[in-house]
Amino acid sequence: MIQVQNLHFGYRRKKIFTGLSLKLEAGHIYGLLGKNGTGKSTLLKNMAGLLFPQEGSINVLGFTPGKRQPAFLQDIFMVPEEFHLPDMPIEHLIKYNAPFYPKFNEDHFNRFITEFDIPRSNTMQQMSYGQKKKVLISFGLACNTSVLLMDEPTNGLDIMSKSQFRKVIAGCLDDNKCIVISTHQVKDLESLIDRVTIIDEGRILFDQTVDNITRKLSFHISYDSDEIKQALFREPSLRGSAVITRNTQGDESKLDLELLYKAIVLNGNTIQSVFNA
Amino acid sequence: MNAVFDLKRWFLYIGKHWNENRRRYLLSLAAVGGLLVLWYSFLMIVNPDNPMGLRMQVVTFYVGLFLTGCLFASTIFNDLSDGPKAIHYLLTPAAALEKLLTAIVFGVVLFFISYTIVFYAVDFIMLKISNQVVSTYLERLHQAPKPPQKLLNVFVSDVRGEEFLFYILLIFFTVQSMFLLGSVYFVKNQYIKTLVSGLVVFLFMVFYIHKVMGSFMPDGSFFEPFTVYRVWNSNKGDVMIRLPEWLSSILLFLTKYTLAPALWVVAYVRLKEKEV
Numbered sequence: 001m002i003q004v005q006n007l008h009f010g011y012r013r014k015k016i017f018t019g020l021s022l023k024l025e026a027g028h029i030y031g032l033l034g035k036n037g038t039g040k041s042t043l044l045k046n047m048a049g050l051l052f053p054q055e056g057s058i059n060v061l062g063f064t065p066g067k068r069q070p071a072f073l074q075d076i077f078m079v080p081e082e083f084h085l086p087d088m089p090i091e092h093l094i095k096y097n098a099p100f101y102p103k104f105n106e107d108h109f110n111r112f113i114t115e116f117d118i119p120r121s122n123t124m125q126q127m128s129y130g131q132k133k134k135v136l137i138s139f140g141l142a143c144n145t146s147v148l149l150m151d152e153p154t155n156g157l158d159i160m161s162k163s164q165f166r167k168v169i170a171g172c173l174d175d176n177k178c179i180v181i182s183t184h185q186v187k188d189l190e191s192l193i194d195r196v197t198i199i200d201e202g203r204i205l206f207d208q209t210v211d212n213i214t215r216k217l218s219f220h221i222s223y224d225s226d227e228i229k230q231a232l233f234r235e236p237s238l239r240g241s242a243v244i245t246r247n248t249q250g251d252e253s254k255l256d257l258e259l260l261y262k263a264i265v266l267n268g269n270t271i272q273s274v275f276n277a
Numbered sequence: 278m279n280a281v282f283d284l285k286r287w288f289l290y291i292g293k294h295w296n297e298n299r300r301r302y303l304l305s306l307a308a309v310g311g312l313l314v315l316w317y318s319f320l321m322i323v324n325p326d327n328p329m330g331l332r333m334q335v336v337t338f339y340v341g342l343f344l345t346g347c348l349f350a351s352t353i354f355n356d357l358s359d360g361p362k363a364i365h366y367l368l369t370p371a372a373a374l375e376k377l378l379t380a381i382v383f384g385v386v387l388f389f390i391s392y393t394i395v396f397y398a399v400d401f402i403m404l405k406i407s408n409q410v411v412s413t414y415l416e417r418l419h420q421a422p423k424p425p426q427k428l429l430n431v432f433v434s435d436v437r438g439e440e441f442l443f444y445i446l447l448i449f450f451t452v453q454s455m456f457l458l459g460s461v462y463f464v465k466n467q468y469i470k471t472l473v474s475g476l477v478v479f480l481f482m483v484f485y486i487h488k489v490m491g492s493f494m495p496d497g498s499f500f501e502p503f504t505v506y507r508v509w510n511s512n513k514g515d516v517m518i519r520l521p522e523w524l525s526s527i528l529l530f531l532t533k534y535t536l537a538p539a540l541w542v543v544a545y546v547r548l549k550e551k552e553v
Binding site for chain 2: 052069077096
């Protein structure tokens with residue numbers, strides 16, 4: 001569905017990607033994680049056709065994104081971190097924007113708006129940043145595009161809205177859709193994504209499915225000093241230590257995305273060795 | 278579905294564009310009307326004897342057209358200078374040609390029609406007031422009343438024939454298209470940057486024609502643009518060198534009718550390669 005091959009991209013003074021390759025399939029929610037400035041947004045913009053690769057190629061749904069052909073644009077939707085919604089009532093937003101997306105479903109949109117508790121009578125200018133973002137997310141989901149790119153979608157959302165966001169996104173995925181969510185707020189996506197891709201300094205540091213991660217790694221709190229010492233990664237906490245160990249028993253443990261992220265960034269080789277074995 | 282142009286999709290895009298921008302457009306037109314009222318009021322104060330002579334109405338129409346038309350055209354792709362708006366604009370599922378044509382329809386065609394309507398609406402009302410002001414003024418000075426000033430046809434010149442104003446209009450559309458290109462080409466301060474770039478290009482052309490090309494030509498000057506070159510010869514008197522009729526006709530046609538569309542084509546290419 002999305003193929004990035006040998007992507008080279010940089011801004012005037014900073015090289016971001018030097019040969020990045022990535023393949024994203026339909027039916028998954030990908031979590032694109034990384035520190036600020038590592039190129040997450042740049043990668044999404046390249047996929048959306050807002051930036052053009054300097055070398056290498058990107059193929060999304062059989063299209064070259066940079067050509068921005070209408071058939072491509074109507075099957076992809078991007079929720080940028082900083083977004084614009086024209087100042088108009090929700091009804092007008094639907095009336096003048098939805099016809100561009102052939103798979104737009106108004107019932108879905110109304111359901112999302114209700115779930116997000118958005119007052120329908122307000123114009124965009126009368127809404128808070130979080131409310132506007134929820135309108136945009138609802139619109140993007142209702143477009144039912146094959147590719148949905150979301151850049152820091154939970155920024156600006158309150159605690160309740162983040163939980164609603166996870167619920168709504170989880171209910172939207174089907175076998176024909178590919179959802180890519182870029183964030184540095186890893187906790188927000190923990191129960192949502194089914195594949196973790198960590199980018200650092202323009203390269204893929206880690207790329208595994210959540211199933212594979214939880215099958216091979218165990219995330220838990222340990223009080224056992226031997227276990228803590230032998231752990232692949234450990235972090236002291238108020239009660240015991242949060243550790244990542246090899247999952248030798250085949251127990252199912254809950255993924256601690258924040259801990260995994262820290263482990264990859266600080267001790268990536270040790271974690272990778274588990275998957276390479 | 279056509280990837281380059283689809284009529285149905287274009288109409289959809291025009292509807293969306295109008296709905297999102299109509300407040301700004303209508304306010305701009307109201308501002309133009311307000312400025313014209315202020316200008317004519319100023320003329321009535323400083324020149325109560327003949328504030329709205331025919332010549333003054335023509336000058337007001339064309340100066341206003343150039344100033345506001347170019348300013349308006351330089352804002353037509355304003356969205357591209359603002360990151361979030363640029364993303365919204367570029368990712369809207371319409372072809373670049375449809376987006377450019379929409380900009381031309383609103384920024385060039387509808388602007389010209391709307392400006393003319395606003396000008397005539399203001400001109401008509403202010404002319405009534407002006408005639409009243411003139412008659413009161415003359416009455417106070419015990420002078421004979423003048424015939425009331427008439428509404429002017431700004432597209433017909435009283436002095437140099439219809440051709441003159443026609444050329445002014447062609448120049449306007451070319452200059453306005455340059456500002457339209459500037460609005461998609463430059464990211465910030467489009468009006469100033471286009472103005473400066475336009476002047477630089479103009480000065481370069483003048484320099485090129487007079488200094489570079491002039492150095493290859495015999496001693497003389499262009500007598501009529503594109504058609505006649507006058508060679509100064511002290512023995513035989515001035516000699517006119519005339520280009521073949523067909524060549525000068527082609528050159529004249531290209532200069533008159535293709536400059537603005539050529540600038541639109543450049544704007545189209547620039548729009549397609551825009552990154553944000």
